[in-house]
Amino acid sequence: xxxxxxxxxxxxxxxxxxxxxxxxxxxxxxxxxxxxxxxxxxxxxxxxxxxxxxxxxxxxxxxxxxxxxxxxxxxxxxxxxxxxxxxxxxxxxxxxxxxxxxxxxxxxxxxxxxxxxxxxx
Amino acid sequence: xxxxxxxxxxxxxxxxxxxxxxxxxxxxxxxxxxxxxxxxxxxxxxxxxxxxxxxxxxxxxxxxxxxxxxxxxxxxxxxxxxxxxxxxxxxxxxxxxxxxxxxxxxxxxxxxxxxxxxxxxxxxxxxxxxxxxxxxxxxxxxxxxxxxxxxxxxxxxxxxxxxxxxxxxxxxxxxxxxxxxxxxxxxxxxxxxxxxxxxxxxxxxxxxxxxxxxxxxxxx
Numbered sequence: 001x002x003x004x005x006x007x008x009x010x011x012x013x014x015x016x017x018x019x020x021x022x023x024x025x026x027x028x029x030x031x032x033x034x035x036x037x038x039x040x041x042x043x044x045x046x047x048x049x050x051x052x053x054x055x056x057x058x059x060x061x062x063x064x065x066x067x068x069x070x071x072x073x074x075x076x077x078x079x080x081x082x083x084x085x086x087x088x089x090x091x092x093x094x095x096x097x098x099x100x101x102x103x104x105x106x107x108x109x110x111x112x113x114x115x116x117x118x119x120x121x
Numbered sequence: 122x123x124x125x126x127x128x129x130x131x132x133x134x135x136x137x138x139x140x141x142x143x144x145x146x147x148x149x150x151x152x153x154x155x156x157x158x159x160x161x162x163x164x165x166x167x168x169x170x171x172x173x174x175x176x177x178x179x180x181x182x183x184x185x186x187x188x189x190x191x192x193x194x195x196x197x198x199x200x201x202x203x204x205x206x207x208x209x210x211x212x213x214x215x216x217x218x219x220x221x222x223x224x225x226x227x228x229x230x231x232x233x234x235x236x237x238x239x240x241x242x243x244x245x246x247x248x249x250x251x252x253x254x255x256x257x258x259x260x261x262x263x264x265x266x267x268x269x270x271x272x273x274x275x276x277x278x279x280x281x282x283x284x285x286x287x288x289x290x291x292x293x294x295x296x297x298x299x300x301x302x303x304x305x306x307x308x309x310x311x312x313x314x315x316x317x318x319x320x321x322x323x324x325x326x327x328x329x330x331x332x333x334x335x336x337x338x339x340x341x
Contacts, residue, residue, distance in 0.1 A: 027214045035214050036221075037256040076256070079210045079292075 016095025019088055023081050024096075032100045038076055040069040043100035052104070056089050056112045057119035086112050154335050157328070158303075158311040161282065176308040177280050182238070182269035185250035186261050190236075192308065194265070199336065200234040201329075203301045203316055204278060204285050206241035207253055210292045216299040216316030217257070223301070224259055226326055232337045233329070235264040238277060240285050240295050242268045281310060303329065305336065 011017070021030060024042075028034050032043030042048060047069045048055065054063075062080035066073055084092070090112040097104035151157050162175025177192065184190045201223050205213040220235060227233045239245035245253075250266040267274075278285040278297070281304070285297035299316040311332065314325035330340040 025215075026211055029214075029218065035218055036258050038217075038253065039214055077208065079208075 013091060013095040013098060015088075016091035016093070017099070019084070019092050020095050020099075023084065024092065027078070032096065032102075037072065037074065040067065040072070040074045042096050043102065045069050045102075048097060048102065049104045053115055055093055056086075056107075056115040059084065059089050059092060060116060061119055086116060089116075154331075158305075158332055161310040161312075174309055175280075177277075177304055177310070180273060180277060182267035182273070183247060184261065184265040184267055185247060185254045187247050190265050190267055195234060195304070195306070197306050198232055198234055199303060199305050199311075199333070200236050201301055201303055202236040202238065202281060203299070204238045204240050204281075204283055204297050206239050206293070206295060207245050207249055208241065208293060209295070212299045212317050216301065219314075219316045219319060219322045220264075220301060221257065221259075222322060222326065223329070224264055227329065227333070227341075228260075228263065230333060230339070230341055232333060232339070235259075237264070237266050238274055239266065239268045240274060240297060242271050242274060282313070301325070303332065 027039045028042050032041055032045075034041040040047065047067065058078065058080075060080050060082060062078045064077045066075045068074075087109055090107055090109045093107040093112065096102065097107065160174045164175070165173040167173060179192055181189060181191045201220070203216055203220055205216060217237075220237065224235055239250065245266075245268050247268060250268060254261060254264065254266050275285065281300075281302045283298050283300050283302065285295065287294060288296040300313045301316040301322070302310055303312040305311050312325070312328060314321045316322065333340040
């Protein structure tokens, strides 16, 4: 009963959250904290704000090489998730940009589509 | 022990009220040490009637410091082990986060070591494992990351009751279970937890305390 009541509560970006938990949380963790110096955090990550135009490409195609997140260096390969549609990627971005106290603004499908057409593959 | 826990969980689910009166699932389902930590695996009986328990066979691998690691490394010690690979996009980081909990809780206990076997020796070279351990921020004499002969690594999985297979259809190309396994000083597997389940590992940490207390008289 308690469970069914709590499910009635409004939850923002629930599809993005579900996708995040199935596609991203293995590495970045449900709480967005990443894993030590192996996997960068998303929660409170300046990178999400300073590299807004890259996030959709990173989700689809992955990323390699050094990156600096909150002043810390990370250098592990992230594989892309090619099965995600543009709409799903948009939902994930909206979720991670608002989750865990993040406040990095809203994305929309048009922005994501434009970004994905210009990825450095 | 695991079946007892499962049974108790099922019972408590039936009597939902149970959850409102007790904060945690019962920490200890039996007070008997031998019952709580049975020697796992098939047993054989000699013609003389003696029991032969399953035990971890001889192995030889190389760790992140290029040191040869064999059963001798763990003489008189217990260890916790798992299987992983660096490029694993699925459960490995999840399991590693739980292995880190074990590491942190028992960091100063010399009687317990940690061992992570790489299932991808081609890419997970000594240098790659070194870098991985450094990024995790863990001490190499406490937590060994092993590489070696691929056949020997894959032969070890089943000794620890872990399933691992190369499978091009799964993400990362290697399908494996995320169990973390306790091996005692006599090479016997005594307990395991699902490394993908933080609640299971919380219970496992409590069990480990008991185990180390009983075996070495000291959990810390």
